[in-house]
Amino acid sequence: MHYTFKIERGNFTDAGQASSSVKRTLKQLGVDPVNIKRTVVALFEAEINAVAHAYGGTIDVDIDSEKIVMVVADEGPGIPNIELAMQEGWSTASAKVREMGYGAGMGLPNIKKNTDELKIDTKVGVGTTVTMTVNLA
Amino acid sequence: MPTGEIYFKHSLRVNGYLCKGCTACMRACPTAAIRIRGGKAVISENKCVDCGECIKACPHKAIYIKQDDFGLIENYRYRVCLVPTTFIGQFDTKYKTKAIYSCLIKLGFTHIYEVEHEVARMKELYNMYMEDHPEIRTFISPYCPAVTRLIQVRFPSLVDNVIHVRAPLELASRVITKKLIDEGARPESIGVFYVTPCAAKIAAVKYPVSGKDTCVAGVINMDFLYNKVMLMLHDSDKNAQPINHTLNSSDVLWSLAGGEAPHFKGAHYAVDGLQNVLNFLERLEDEAIDAPGLVEMRICDQGCVGGVLTTQDRFVARKRLEYRARLFERLERSKIRETPPEDHTLTEQWIKDMEISEIKPRSIYKLNDNYAEAFRMAERLKKIEKALPGVNCSACGAPSCAALAEDIVRGEAKMDTCIFINPHSPASSDAIKSIWGERIKDTDKDQ
Numbered sequence: 001m002h003y004t005f006k007i008e009r010g011n012f013t014d015a016g017q018a019s020s021s022v023k024r025t026l027k028q029l030g031v032d033p034v035n036i037k038r039t040v041v042a043l044f045e046a047e048i049n050a051v052a053h054a055y056g057g058t059i060d061v062d063i064d065s066e067k068i069v070m071v072v073a074d075e076g077p078g079i080p081n082i083e084l085a086m087q088e089g090w091s092t093a094s095a096k097v098r099e100m101g102y103g104a105g106m107g108l109p110n111i112k113k114n115t116d117e118l119k120i121d122t123k124v125g126v127g128t129t130v131t132m133t134v135n136l137a
Numbered sequence: 138m139p140t141g142e143i144y145f146k147h148s149l150r151v152n153g154y155l156c157k158g159c160t161a162c163m164r165a166c167p168t169a170a171i172r173i174r175g176g177k178a179v180i181s182e183n184k185c186v187d188c189g190e191c192i193k194a195c196p197h198k199a200i201y202i203k204q205d206d207f208g209l210i211e212n213y214r215y216r217v218c219l220v221p222t223t224f225i226g227q228f229d230t231k232y233k234t235k236a237i238y239s240c241l242i243k244l245g246f247t248h249i250y251e252v253e254h255e256v257a258r259m260k261e262l263y264n265m266y267m268e269d270h271p272e273i274r275t276f277i278s279p280y281c282p283a284v285t286r287l288i289q290v291r292f293p294s295l296v297d298n299v300i301h302v303r304a305p306l307e308l309a310s311r312v313i314t315k316k317l318i319d320e321g322a323r324p325e326s327i328g329v330f331y332v333t334p335c336a337a338k339i340a341a342v343k344y345p346v347s348g349k350d351t352c353v354a355g356v357i358n359m360d361f362l363y364n365k366v367m368l369m370l371h372d373s374d375k376n377a378q379p380i381n382h383t384l385n386s387s388d389v390l391w392s393l394a395g396g397e398a399p400h401f402k403g404a405h406y407a408v409d410g411l412q413n414v415l416n417f418l419e420r421l422e423d424e425a426i427d428a429p430g431l432v433e434m435r436i437c438d439q440g441c442v443g444g445v446l447t448t449q450d451r452f453v454a455r456k457r458l459e460y461r462a463r464l465f466e467r468l469e470r471s472k473i474r475e476t477p478p479e480d481h482t483l484t485e486q487w488i489k490d491m492e493i494s495e496i497k498p499r500s501i502y503k504l505n506d507n508y509a510e511a512f513r514m515a516e517r518l519k520k521i522e523k524a525l526p527g528v529n530c531s532a533c534g535a536p537s538c539a540a541l542a543e544d545i546v547r548g549e550a551k552m553d554t555c556i557f558i559n560p561h562s563p564a565s566s567d568a569i570k571s572i573w574g575e576r577i578k579d580t581d582k583d584q
Contacts, residue, residue, distance in 0.1 A: 001516055019423055027502035028518065029511045033294030041424045065512060136508075 001025065005059040007050045007074065015051050018059045019043040022070075025063065031136060038114040039068050039134045045114075046072040046130050049107045052093055053077060054127065067116075068134045078124035086112065143182050144499060145286070146344040148203045148356075149191070149336055151178050155199035158573065160531045165194035167411055168290055168501060172544075173534035176574025184501050186286035187337040188436045189445035190411060202336045202446065205355035210245055213328030213354065215317050218246040219309055222253050222389045223334045223441040226458040227363050227449050232370055234461065240369040241362075246330075250313040255305050256388040257481040258312075260400055262302045262491055263431070267401075275421060275428045276300050278397055283337035283436040284414060285346055285496065292418045293498030301493040303349070304341045306331050308491055310352040315484075328354035332362055334392075334444030335437065347493040359446040385479075386465035392441035393455055395433070403430020410438040504546065514546045521545055526557040534572035 003025075005018040019040045026036045043059070050057045054076025062069045079085050085092075088109045112118050117133035156177045163171040163178060170184030171191060178200070180191070192200045210216045218241050225234055238249050267276055277299045279285055288295050310329040317327050331353050333339050339356045390396040394409035406428055408417045414434050420426040437443030442454035449457075504518070505511040525538040533554040535541040544550035552558055554568040 001512075001519065016420075016423060016425060020419070023423070024502065025515055027293075027500060028504045028515045029508060030500070030503035030506065033498065037294050037422070037424070040422070044423050044425060065508060 001063045003059075003061040003063075005061075007047060007054070007057040007059060007072070009055050010051065012048070012051055015047050016044055018047055018061070022061050022063075022068075026068075029063070035068075035134055035136055039070070042111045042114040042132050042134065043070050043072075045107045045111050046070065046132065049130070050074040050076070050128075057127070066135065066137055068136065070132045070134075071129060072132075073127065073129040075127040078126055078128055079120070079122045080124050082120055082122065144497075145182050145185065146340070147180070147182060147185050147187055147336070148339045148343065149180060149185065149187065149189075150201055150203050151180065152199045152201060153177050155197045157197055157199070159196065160536075161194045161196055162191035162200060163531065163536045165190045166536065167287065167415060169536050169540045169543075171536065173531075173572055175571070183499065184290060186283050186290060187335075187340040188283040188287070188411060189336045192336070192445045202339060202358060204333075204339075204358040204361065205330075207357060207361070209355045210328060210330055214326040215248065215322050215328065216246045217248045217250055217310075217313055217317070217327065217329040219250055219252060219306060219313070219329050219331045219353070221306075221332065221334060221392055221441060222251060222384070222458060222461075223392050223444065223447060223454070224332050224359060224362070225461060226442055226454040227359070227447060228366075228370070228457070230457050230460050236370065237366060240366040243369060244362075244365055248313070248317070250309060250329075251384050252306050252309045252331075253384060253388040253391050254479065255308045255312060256385070256391050256400075257479075258308055258483050258487070259302070259305050261481070261483055262308075262488070263300055263401065265488075266300045266302055267431070273298060276431045278431060278433045279303070279493075280305070280392075280397060280433065281337065281435045281437075282341035282346070283335070284434045286337070286340075287414070287436070288418065289346075289496060289499045290501045291415075292422050293500045294422055295418060296496045296498050298421075299496055301496060303345065303347050303491045303493060304338065306338065306342070307345075307352060308487060311487055311490060314352055330355045330357055332357050332359050334359045334441045334447050336445060337436065346496055349490070349493075352490075359444070360448050363448045384465065386462045386469060389458055389462040389465060393458065394435050394438075394440040396440060398431055398433035401431040405431050405433065407433045407435075409435040409440055409443075411436050504543075518542050518546045521552070524552075524558070525555055528557075530556075532556050532569070532573075 003022060022043060023036060023040050026039060047059060050072055054074030057072065057074030060071045085108050111132060115132040116135045119131040120128065122128040158173045158176040160173060163173065167188060167190060168184045168186055170181045171178050225237055228237055241249055275298055279300045279302050282304060285299055288299060314327050314329060318324055329352060331342060333356050342351050342353050342356055395407040398405035398407045408414055414436060421428065439451040439455055443451040447454060504514040521542040522539060525542055527538050529537040533541045535544055541550055541555060545552060551568060553562055553564040556565065556569060559565050
């Protein structure tokens with residue numbers, strides 16, 4: 001099953017619709033609550049990352065019998081130093097973003113913690129594609 | 138309509154004579170538990186969480202809460218009226234608490250005990266549980282039974298966040314029973330009757346999540362008792378016997394929204410009102426809200442004073458309770474009212490009795506136990522949802538197009554039940570008749 005969602009820059013208020021919609025399907029499938037939580041948390045974090053840093057993008061979610069693959073692709077500044085970005089507490093978020101309660105530098109580390117596979121393709125000045133996989137079995 | 142094992146039971150009933158099948162209840166239900174069949178509302182037991190929203194929404198008073206026969210109290214020599222303070226909040230502050238209680242005695246009770254006497258012990262039980270589970274970041278208060286049920290059916294991943302302790306009324310009934318036994322009463326001669334502000338508390342007594350025995354002999358609806366007492370207060374019997382009541386002023390407000398959480402350590406939230414509870418749980422499940430500590434939740438707006446069996450405006454009742462709490466406080470301070478220090482020790486037996494071993498997830502979303510089959514059904518569901526008009530007209534007897542789509546994939550309804558799909562097919566008109574009953578005129582025959 002395939003889902004597509006759009007990401008709008010700076011729209012924190014509407015973020016979370018993708019994870020809510022995916023969550024509903026996973027509940028219908030009777031997926032283990034632990035895996036539902038991991039999926040939803042990872043997807044929400046990735047969406048917030050794109051909302052906070054990029055100029056816009058898309059979310060593609062594919063669910064099959066073995067795994068959930070989520071691709072969050074954005075057009076944005078890219079990540080100059082992935083190693084730093086993967087460190088807990090490291091953040092380049094603006095003061096405005098931090099004021100809203102985001103930008104604690106936990107995004108990517110939290111995604112890594114909640115997924116079985118994490119692939120980040122990024123090009124400075126072009127954009128970032130985050131591919132996350134949660135195995136169901 | 139529901140197939141398979143029924144694991145929830147309820148005291149909510151639909152009166153078939155009064156129900157007009159107007160869909161008001163169906164649209165108000167947070168778990169889409171209601172359908173119209175044969176022109177009347179039908180409640181699915183496994184989906185219903187006893188929140189009472191359907192009763193509040195019904196314009197015909199067709200949904201009611203079955204209560205125990207009041208005459209049942211005559212079977213006991215010691216007849217205890219177990220009241221939550223919400224009850225005294227129903228009365229104008231010109232009536233003294235002891236005047237209200239003396240009416241209860243005249244009605245046949247021998248003892249009156251307020252549930253809120255157990256606040257101190259409940260606090261200890263919560264704290265013991267929280268200390269035993271350092272791995273849990275957010276604890277959800279088990280106070281409102283409808284919240285616990287809602288979590289079971291809609292947010293199964295949060296069942297372990299609920300503090301596994303039974304309702305305060307179970308502890309209160311045990312404490313007062315023990316007190317009477319200590320004073321020489323035989324256990325079988327004691328009947329504790331709880332005065333309930335809502336349907337959820339009845340379900341918590343009769344069909345508890347814990348699966349354990351109750352110590353409550355019967356449940357009486359608050360509105361029923363209010364009417365009886367009000368009649369007697371108007372008679373203004375000056376010879377009413379004052380009854381001792383020794384409730385602590387700070388405990389009076391426990392059942393109100395915000396009455397519980399501030400008693401605990403941690404960043405507490407007090408969430409009240411159905412929609413607020415749903416939104417909060419949704420965000421909590423997504424970890425979009427970080428709430429370390431205790432979250433207090435009440436399905437009813439303003440807490441128990443908003444219960445469906447209360448009789449007064451909830452804001453008025455809240456103010457009255459706050460007034461009485463202040464009054465108690467003044468009396469305590471001036472030592473006019475005698476408040477003997479209460480014993481708040483918890484016996485090992487009570488700790489054991491109050492424990493819930495497991496709160497089972499009971500997802501209402503799961504389409505099938507078999508993943509492959511559930512997957513096929515979910516794919517079909519997505520297609521059907523796209524095909525349906527999305528106007529949520531409820532003419533199919535379901536609350537929304539999404540609910541109808543789910544009924545169709547579960548084999549409980551047919552595509553033809555949607556009047557937009559094929560308005561002229563005989564199958565469609567038969568389906569509509571079976572849902573809406575005689576009110577649907579057969580226009581073809583008239584022509």
